[in-house]
Amino acid sequence: MATPKELSDFLASVERRAFKQTAYAVRDDHAALDIVQDAMMKLADKYGNNPSTEFPMLFQRILQNTMRDFWRRQKVRNLWTTLLSSFGGNSEDDEDRDPLETIDVEDDSDEPSVQLERSQTILLIEKALEKLPTRQREAFVLRYWEEMDVAETAEIMGCSQGSVKTHCSRAVRSLAIELEKQGLSKLGIFRPMVPATGSES
Numbered sequence: 001m002a003t004p005k006e007l008s009d010f011l012a013s014v015e016r017r018a019f020k021q022t023a024y025a026v027r028d029d030h031a032a033l034d035i036v037q038d039a040m041m042k043l044a045d046k047y048g049n050n051p052s053t054e055f056p057m058l059f060q061r062i063l064q065n066t067m068r069d070f071w072r073r074q075k076v077r078n079l080w081t082t083l084l085s086s087f088g089g090n091s092e093d094d095e096d097r098d099p100l101e102t103i104d105v106e107d108d109s110d111e112p113s114v115q116l117e118r119s120q121t122i123l124l125i126e127k128a129l130e131k132l133p134t135r136q137r138e139a140f141v142l143r144y145w146e147e148m149d150v151a152e153t154a155e156i157m158g159c160s161q162g163s164v165k166t167h168c169s170r171a172v173r174s175l176a177i178e179l180e181k182q183g184l185s186k187l188g189i190f191r192p193m194v195p196a197t198g199s200e201s
Contacts, residue, residue, distance in 0.1 A: 002052040010055045011040050018063055025067055035070055039063040072147075128178040132171055135159075139167035140175075 002010075015036065023032035039062045047058050129137055135157070142153040143164070154161045 001049050002055070004048075006052040007044060007048050007055070010052060010059075011044070014056075014059060015040070018059075022063065022067060026070060031070060035066050036063070039066045042066070124179055124182050125175060128175050131178060132174055136167045136171035136174065139164050140171040143168055 018036045018039070019032055022035050023029050026032050026035065039059065042062050043055065043059050047054070050058065129140065132140065138157060139153060142148045142156060143150070148156070150161045150164050154164045157164065157167075
């Protein structure tokens with residue numbers, strides 16, 4: 001079993017190299033620092049008592065998994081903007097359709113202006129999520145953040161798959177309405193839409 005000093009010495013020895021490796025991969029120094037620190041904490045919490053000879057392989061595996069989690073979050077957040085842009089105008093006739101099943105996700109752009117616009121939009125989306133009814137927010141997060149399918153979401157929520165699709169459709173429409181109030185439609189990100197009516201099932 002490794003001693004606290006052995007763990008500390010190992011982390012100190014790999015920190016700079018891990019940061020450079022991660023920064024090169026994610027092209028964001030702040031995100032890279034967070035990823036490396038997260039990976040180091042996971043190693044210490046879960047494997048701090050393992051033999052020190054296992055640290056290099058364990059740390060690399062944890063670091064790679066943490067980077068994959070970062071890219072997954074970025075992919076899902078970018079999906080939100082595309083999702084709301086494509087389905088902001090859906091009507092009540094589409095409530096039995098899950099938007100995620102038909103959306104085409106655009107490729108990410110490395111243009112700074114696009115990345116800035118996307119990050120600003122994401123902040124607005126996250127604030128708008130807080131205003132959703134509980135069931136809509138739950139369905140939206142499970143489907144588009146946790147990337148669960150309709151059946152899994154229905155089981156967790158204790159409702160039918162049709163209800164999941166309805167909650168998701170209403171959530172998308174409500175989010176788009178809220179974001180349109182913030183002026184995003186003027187930027188060409190969202191189209192005008194018909195407000196939702198009726199009570200939630």
